[in-house]
Amino acid sequence: MDKYLLAVLVDNKPGVLTHIASLISRRAFNIESISAGYTEEKAVTRINIVVSVASENELNQVVTQLSKLIDVVKIVNLTQFDSITRELVLIKVRATKESRAQIIDVVNIFRARIVDVGVENVVVELTGDTKKIDALSELLSDYGIIEIARTGAIALSRGPVPVKHM
The missing domain is CATH 3.30.70.260 (ACT domain)
Structure with a gap:
């Protein structure tokens, strides 16, 4: 498919x-x-x-x-068309004292952000293409993903012509 x-x-x-x-x-x-x-x-x-x-x-x-x-x-x-496609994902990950620094390293490599910190978890935000989001999700799964909320893909064509004129 x-x-x-x-x-x-x-x-x-x-x-x-x-x-x-x-x-x-x-x-x-x-x-x-x-x-x-x-x-x-x-x-x-x-x-x-x-x-x-x-x-x-x-x-x-x-x-x-x-x-x-x-x-x-x-x-x-x-x-x-040549277009720019993005998604947004929020990932709630288990984060122990021992794993927190490693999770932060992974987040930084992907240029993601930690938007919430709890005693036992962190919430990571990332905007990117589908492959980037899938790769981050896969790496964070080693720490235990509690929950994921993911938007659908949005896109704009490159160049000055808007969709309504294509």
Whole structure:
């Protein structure tokens, strides 16, 4: 299965995100991640969706079905373009007196930040691409991950042209 990142511009109305997610899941396509937020235009919401599909034909089916929704303004497959993709992760890790210094070293190597410290744990924050976040998670798993909260991927194309004009 290949992963594709779609930037979907939609009318900023209640229920639109639900319609999009349910349309994709009804077609038995897997949503790897989904994130939504305001854009530079108040009336438009940007939804970033990472979908797993077996072929470009299946991807085209997803795009075709989404484009039929009334509230969808524009769909761009950012996988086709040179783009900047980021995720945010918060990782709560067990941290004993003995392991705390080692955890700090790992955090510093990844240019992550410790955003909370408890008696028995620390919370690490990292923004980066999927591979970087996966690598940090793997290293911190040796210390005992208590909990992970991870956003979906967001992306912007490189250069001056915004998605709405692609």
